[in-house]
Amino acid sequence: MKKIINDPNQVVQDMVQGMVAAYPEALKQVPETMVLARKDSPVQGKVGIVSGGGSGHEPAHAGYVGKGMLDAAVAGEVFTSPTPDQVLEAIKAVDGGSGVFLVIKNYTGDVINFEMAAELAEAEGIDVQYVVVNDDVAVEDSSFTTGRRGIAGTVFVHKITGAKAESGGSLTEVKQVGEKVVANVRSMGMALKPCTVPAAGSPSFELKDDEMEIGIGIHGEPGIERKEIASADQIAEELTAKVLQDLDYTTGEDVAVMINGLGSTPEMELYIVNKRVQEILKEKGITVYKTFVGEYMTALEMTGCSVTLLKLDDELKTLLDADSDAPAFRS
Amino acid sequence: MKKIINDPNQVVQDMVQGMVAAYPEALKQVPETMVLARKDSPVQGKVGIVSGGGSGHEPAHAGYVGKGMLDAAVAGEVFTSPTPDQVLEAIKAVDGGSGVFLVIKNYTGDVINFEMAAELAEAEGIDVQYVVVNDDVAVEDSSFTTGRRGIAGTVFVHKITGAKAESGGSLTEVKQVGEKVVANVRSMGMALKPCTVPAAGSPSFELKDDEMEIGIGIHGEPGIERKEIASADQIAEELTAKVLQDLDYTTGEDVAVMINGLGSTPEMELYIVNKRVQEILKEKGITVYKTFVGEYMTALEMTGCSVTLLKLDDELKTLLDADSDAPAFRS
Numbered sequence: 001m002k003k004i005i006n007d008p009n010q011v012v013q014d015m016v017q018g019m020v021a022a023y024p025e026a027l028k029q030v031p032e033t034m035v036l037a038r039k040d041s042p043v044q045g046k047v048g049i050v051s052g053g054g055s056g057h058e059p060a061h062a063g064y065v066g067k068g069m070l071d072a073a074v075a076g077e078v079f080t081s082p083t084p085d086q087v088l089e090a091i092k093a094v095d096g097g098s099g100v101f102l103v104i105k106n107y108t109g110d111v112i113n114f115e116m117a118a119e120l121a122e123a124e125g126i127d128v129q130y131v132v133v134n135d136d137v138a139v140e141d142s143s144f145t146t147g148r149r150g151i152a153g154t155v156f157v158h159k160i161t162g163a164k165a166e167s168g169g170s171l172t173e174v175k176q177v178g179e180k181v182v183a184n185v186r187s188m189g190m191a192l193k194p195c196t197v198p199a200a201g202s203p204s205f206e207l208k209d210d211e212m213e214i215g216i217g218i219h220g221e222p223g224i225e226r227k228e229i230a231s232a233d234q235i236a237e238e239l240t241a242k243v244l245q246d247l248d249y250t251t252g253e254d255v256a257v258m259i260n261g262l263g264s265t266p267e268m269e270l271y272i273v274n275k276r277v278q279e280i281l282k283e284k285g286i287t288v289y290k291t292f293v294g295e296y297m298t299a300l301e302m303t304g305c306s307v308t309l310l311k312l313d314d315e316l317k318t319l320l321d322a323d324s325d326a327p328a329f330r331s
Numbered sequence: 332m333k334k335i336i337n338d339p340n341q342v343v344q345d346m347v348q349g350m351v352a353a354y355p356e357a358l359k360q361v362p363e364t365m366v367l368a369r370k371d372s373p374v375q376g377k378v379g380i381v382s383g384g385g386s387g388h389e390p391a392h393a394g395y396v397g398k399g400m401l402d403a404a405v406a407g408e409v410f411t412s413p414t415p416d417q418v419l420e421a422i423k424a425v426d427g428g429s430g431v432f433l434v435i436k437n438y439t440g441d442v443i444n445f446e447m448a449a450e451l452a453e454a455e456g457i458d459v460q461y462v463v464v465n466d467d468v469a470v471e472d473s474s475f476t477t478g479r480r481g482i483a484g485t486v487f488v489h490k491i492t493g494a495k496a497e498s499g500g501s502l503t504e505v506k507q508v509g510e511k512v513v514a515n516v517r518s519m520g521m522a523l524k525p526c527t528v529p530a531a532g533s534p535s536f537e538l539k540d541d542e543m544e545i546g547i548g549i550h551g552e553p554g555i556e557r558k559e560i561a562s563a564d565q566i567a568e569e570l571t572a573k574v575l576q577d578l579d580y581t582t583g584e585d586v587a588v589m590i591n592g593l594g595s596t597p598e599m600e601l602y603i604v605n606k607r608v609q610e611i612l613k614e615k616g617i618t619v620y621k622t623f624v625g626e627y628m629t630a631l632e633m634t635g636c637s638v639t640l641l642k643l644d645d646e647l648k649t650l651l652d653a654d655s656d657a658p659a660f661r662s
Contacts, residue, residue, distance in 0.1 A: 002523040002524055002540070002543075002560065002634065003523075003597075003600060004523065004563045004566055004596060004600040004601075004603065004604060004635075004636060005562070005563050005600060005603055006562045006563050006564055006603065011599060011600075011603065014563070014602075014603040014606055015599045015602045015603055015606075017606045018601075018602030018603050018604070018605040018606035018609075018624075019602050019605075019624075021605055021606055021609040021610075021622070022590075022602065022605050022609075022622040022624050023622065055599065056597070056599065058597065058598035058599050058602070059598055063598070192333040192334075192335065193333055209333070212333075229333065231336070231337045232335045232336050232337050232345070233337055235335055259353075263595070263597055264594065264595035264632050264634075265335060265632070266334075266387070266389065266594055266629065266631045266632050267389035267390055267394075267626070267629070268342060268346045268386065268387065268389050268631070269334060269335040269336060270335075270349075271345075271346045271349030271350050271353065271389070272335065272336055272337065272342065272345040272346055272349050273335060273349070274349040274350075274352055274353050275345055275346075275348045275349035275352055278349075278352040278353075279352075291352070291353040291354065293349075293350075293353050293658075294659075295598070295626070298597065298598070300597045300599070301595050301596070301597050301634070303333065303595075303632070304335075305335060327624075328625075330661035330662070331661070
């Protein structure tokens with residue numbers, strides 16, 4: 001295992017401290033937790049937005065903490081859901097009296113633990129609502145999930161619910177717009193090379209030298225198919241086709257595109273994928289409103305990418321464009 | 332070679348098209364060149380800022396094209412300097428009548444080709460000035476360079492000269508501030524794993540399973556020493572010590588810090604390095620003004636990182652903080 005770390009069992013603690021040290025004016029660590037919150041939280045009168053999950057998906061989730069996006073992110077151990085008490089600490093840290101909204105990726109552990117935290121917070125008198133993001137069209141169930149997995153599309157849910165809360169939206173309004181994003185976002189990914197969880201020390205799966213896996217999850221969960229490596233154009237076509245099959249994007253509404261790198265994919269290659277994705281959308285008569293290319297939801301140093309499409313109405317466009325000062329999503 | 336590409340000899344062309352397709356409202360490709368320019372260029376009356384070099388360092392350089400930063404970036408083949416005629420096309424595309432400033436990384440090919448382009452442009456009546464960035468303290472000469480190499484510190488030169496030009500600075504003033512950044516910025520890098528140039532098909536060097544290289548260049552050029560992998564703290568200490576030895580950062584001025592990933596290093600690990608770098612600076616009584624953690628100057632999928640410190644006076648702080656809408660450096 002070649003990694004720039006100290007103790008494999010301390011990577012999350014070290015990372016959280018390194019993040020606060022990077023942005024001390026913007027972030028604070030909630031004492032004795034792996035929760036990073038906006039320095040000015042709780043913001044009185046504003047709905048607080050909390051997300052999180054296993055670590056190893058950076059910049060998700062703490063990179064999205066900032067004005068106009070998340071109020072707090074909870075960092076579990078690598079690829080492991082944070083515990084309910086940690087999520088509860090995040091909720092309490094950002095409750096400004098108008099309730100707290102949770103953005104949960106659809107993994108069994110996350111759903112159970114965030115729901116339990118919501119119940120505990122309700123018992124303490126805090127209104128909590130949530131949405132479960134399940135944008136990955138690859139598989140219906142997986143080793144980590146009942147139903148579809150939540151992957152890079154989650155970042156659009158962070159951005160848009162965050163903007164809605166920042167603009168004064170109520171907890172109900174934030175939930176409505178969160179559900180609207182989930183209903184309109186679809187993703188699909190693939191990988192060429194695996195990643196290694198530090199505490200495990202060896203790769204979580206293996207792929208042959210000429211092999212790729214289509215539909216893989218962001219923890220290395222099995223996808224749809226392993227087959228010979230295809231060209232970037234063919235990969236773009238396969239991922240985009242699956243997304244377009246799943247939702248009708250040709251109804252005259254514009255879309256946002258995200259070409260997401262899983263950790264080790266050179267940005268050059270993400271732009272090569274983007275070239276073909278944009279051509280396909282043009283051929284289908286789908287108008288692109290805005291494109292995001294980069295590492296938004298990674299899987300440690302996995303090599304691969306995902307394609308996400310979000311159908312946008314005027315409300316979603318306005319919220320997507322709204323100001324954010326989160327370190328990993330400035331707009 | 333596991334890469335998401337089409338033809339290994341067409342990666343730069345495909346990437347450039349994929350970048351324009353991603354940001355059509357912000358970027359344009361100068362016809363029949365590998366030059367990406369601001370859509371609104373030339374901006375009349377403003378000094379134009381041009382940078383570039385071999386491809387494979389993305390987001391450098393085209394990711395830094397935008398209002399407040401570069402006016403154009405020239406993309407050479409992977410790890411290969413762009414030709415003088417390409418650089419000349421960039422200069423002509425962004426000349427708004429107040430001259431053009433070139434930011435050149437100190438590699439022999441880049442220096443020769445950019446200087447030749449400057450002469451050709453002067454012959455066509457365009458005022459051109461330039462700065463050569465040589466922030467890498469690792470080695471004095473290398474396989475690609477006479478003198479020190481230019482690495483991640485170059486991004487600070489882009490940002491600050493771009494802001495100076497945007498604020499109405501003259502060609503002379505832009506050059507002065509560019510030279511001030513070069514005089515005050517130092518970097519040092521290391522790698523755990525090599526990268527593969529697509530057209531070559533195999534890694535440009537090899538490192539044993541337990542080995543790292545200190546002081547390596549962003550094309551895999553030899554560094555100072557190969558030795559057993561150390562902890563993140565030890566790596567942070569060694570890189571930071573070399574930088575601090577080279578320039579007196581303890582004179583009461585604040586610094587900007589950049590922890591740069593070379594392509595495959597999980598963001599988690601960059602933050603772990605940052606934790607120790609910030610501790611060291613605090614121990615030395617050096618005040619950090621702003622920190623940047625991420626992939627700013629990569630080497631395809633090389634695994635490793637670099638540490639950059641920039642000493643800031645009030646002018647540099649103002650220019651570093653000024654607005655930029657470049658895709659890879661929004662502020």
